[in-house]
Amino acid sequence: MRAVWRTARAAVRRRRLQTLVIALVTLTSTVAMVVALGLLDAASAPFDKAFGKQRGPHVVAVFDPARVSDARLAEAARHPGVAAAAGPYAQATVELPDSTLHFGLGAEITVVGRADPGGPVDRLDLWAGRWATRPGEVVLNRQSDWTADDLGKRLPMPSGGPDLTVVGFAFDLSRTADAWVAPEQIGALRPTATQMLFRFPDASSDDRLGAQLDTVTEALPAQALTASRSYLTLKHQVSSSARAYTPYLMAFGVLGIAVAVLIIANVVSGAVISGLRHIGVLKALGFTPGQVVAVYLTMISVPAVAGCVLGTVVGNLIARPFFEFVFMGPDAGVLHDSVSVAAWVNAVTLLGMPAVCLLAALAPALRAHRMSAARAISAGSAPRAGRALGIQRRLAGSRLPRSVSLGMGLPFARPGRSALTLAAVVLGVTTVTFATGLATTMNRFGNAGRDAYQVTVYASHFKNGKEIQPEHDDPELQSLLGRLPGARAITARASVDVRLAGSAHPVILEGRRGDRLGLGGVLTDGRWMRASGEIVAGSAFLRQNGVRVGDRVRLEKGGRSERVLVVGEFMESNARVVAADWPTLTALAPDEKPIAYHVALRAGTDPAAYARAARAADAGITPDVRGANTITQTIVGSASALTLMLAAVASLGVFNTVVLNTRDRRRDLGMLKSIGMTPRQVTAMTVTSMAVLGAIGSLLGIPLGVAGYELVMPRMAGAVDISLPPYMTDVWRAPALAGLALAGLAIAVLGAFVPARRAGRLTIAEVLRSE
Helix, strand or coil, X not given: CHHHHXXXXXXXXXXXXXXXXXXXXXXXXXXXXXXXXXXXXXXXHHHHHHHHHCCXXXXXXXXXXXXXXHHHHHHHHCCCXXXXXXXXXXXXXXXXXXXXXXXXXXXXXXXXXCCCCCCCCCCCEEEEECCCCCCCEEEEECCCCCCHXXXXXXXXXXXXXXXXXXXXXXXXXXXXXXXXXXXXHHHHHCCCEEEEEEECCCCCCHHHHHHHHHHHHCCCCCCCEEEEEEHHHHHHHHHHHHHHHHHHHHHHHHHHHHHHHHHHHHHHHHHXXXXXXXXXXXXXXXXXXXXXXXXXXXXXXXXXXXXXXXXXXXXXXXXXXXXXXXXXXXXXXXXXXXXXXXXXXXXXXXXXXXXXXXXXXXXXXXXXXXXXXXXXXXXXXXXXXXXXXXXXXXXXXXXXXXXHHHHHHXXXXXXXXXXXXXXXXXHHHHHHHHHHHHHHHHHHHHHCCCCCCCEEEECXXXXXXXXXXXXXXXXXXXXXXXXXXXXXXXXEEEEEEEEECCCCCEEEEEEEEECCCCXXXXXXXXXXXXXXXXXXXXXXXXXXXXXXXXXXXXXEEXXXXXXXXXXXXXXXXXXXXXXXXXXXXXXXCCCXXXXXXXXXXXXXXXXXXXXXXXXXXXXXXXXXXXCCCHHHHHHHHHHHHHXXXXXXXXHHHHHHHHHHHHHHCHHHHHHHHHCCCCHHHHHHHHHHHHHHHHHHHHHHHHHHHHHHHHHHHHHHHHHCCCCCXXXXXXXXXXXXXXXXXXXXXXXHHHHHXXXXXXXXXXXXXXXXXXX
């Protein structure tokens, strides 16, 4: 084996170009696969790990205490179909005064009376302070961002009720409540519901969970169950952002592996063909056929393993900050420690990619195994006589320039090598086409409605822990902002937490008042509001609540309720958001004031200058210039980087092919130069030979890229429960396709140009000396 290793090491040093190509191909493919597989695993693993640790409930069920007693519920919890249960817990809905905003709570919270944070289901993470054990104490469901001074603060209650002292902070991934009090305290908060937490043997789907819940509650009085929520909905919300990135990263990972296989097979095949004499010499020196194969496999393994190891390291370095960006949101902290590249992902890439490279190299390496020493030495490196002569003669009889006609015939002299090179070009064009469609859609998504407003002015700000209110009241402030230089239109926006009747899902009702009710939202179905009592809901809200455009739903807040008509759907991934006009919002919350004013500016107005003028006009407001869409930038940026890498790798494959073809045809090039062919004609002939493959690659790669886009884009949108309007996905127009048709030519010409010029500079004397 020492002889094999020394020979392979010498081959690696001698064939530096091929070594570099293999290393770059495996590095690029490995990086893409580490990030893609890691994200695929992270989309579910962190939630499952945290949910399992807390023994989270598969179903959170809410019952009407007027229809079913706690004793009946406790009896139902002992049903054989229940794996574990906790409760019954009295549940109250409490409206808080504005003074509690510094606790990070909404205007309306759910409070549950619970004796301890443990139990068979929903074991809360009490990470600060202690549990509420006496009346007058409360534990808040809060994850982070606290100081020691927060413990002991008072939580004011409405209607003159006694304030509650914050004695602890707990985190509940399942979001069963916003706060917990002792059972002796909950009665003072006038509970209106009873909560039960269930774990079931089969939690594989919503249908299975619903069927098991029906079995448990079938003996209870009719309409006793008022609402229920599956943990799968929560899991979907937490990991939806990660699932949006996974399809396109997987696409790039698969394309990278395919390009790697093709180029490695091409490199090894070319090494075998151009090294026939080397094979013959090795066999003449006593190398067995198996040792010759081992030399070539080792020659491939060294750069492949190096590229794979480096790619795994780079992939892990890239994945961590990328995952932290993807897993943003209210539950990011509890998932933070669990979100990382899993060990199995690194194992698959470290073992799988070199194995793929070896399998790609095995077929051409076996050719060296079968060849005798005498045949290898006598064959040399010249192509076999008579191959593709008929095609070349027909091309020579055309009116094309001789360098072009000869170049168009060259790919047929080595059909196997040309096929592998063509396949790499096809995948390169497929990647460029897919990425172009993805970037176009994401740019349209990110820029949707950006002309609706340019500056958001928030109606307050915090300083040293205190909320600073504006100097002007609501009408005065809106009028003031409209009078500032450059203002074209002002829309006031207020948000209030309400409940959807018959559902446990909280709802954020956004009321809009002003000239531009759309606020940049993209309408995908129906229309915008025209009258009071109409709402427009986000795509995710409709899907997760089983509501359609044209349905009527009832929104509730405190003792008020309003039956509203869903007249439209707009592109929104937040499953809690619905939009209404101002009268609809004030019907549920008469005293609600705007939290922000969205300002549309006249053309040519500097948003930053307007923001400075607004800040000077009222010290209590916070102007914010609308920034770029970071998700769009991340997807487009990462897709562009991966596309450039794979296109460069495909060009390296062309580069390698031209180098091998030039070595194979050195004698032919010398003869052509001896009869008068100029260096420019040699360069043109060589570039033309690859341009033919580039043109064919464009014709084949564009449809594949379009098909990949049509496969991946709906899955990305579906992962975050949004519907994309047709103008965002209608990206395949004639100018775009014409530009993509040049992608294959660009990949082929860029890869061929440098070795073609080198071939054109070969002198006749240099060629004859090599013979």
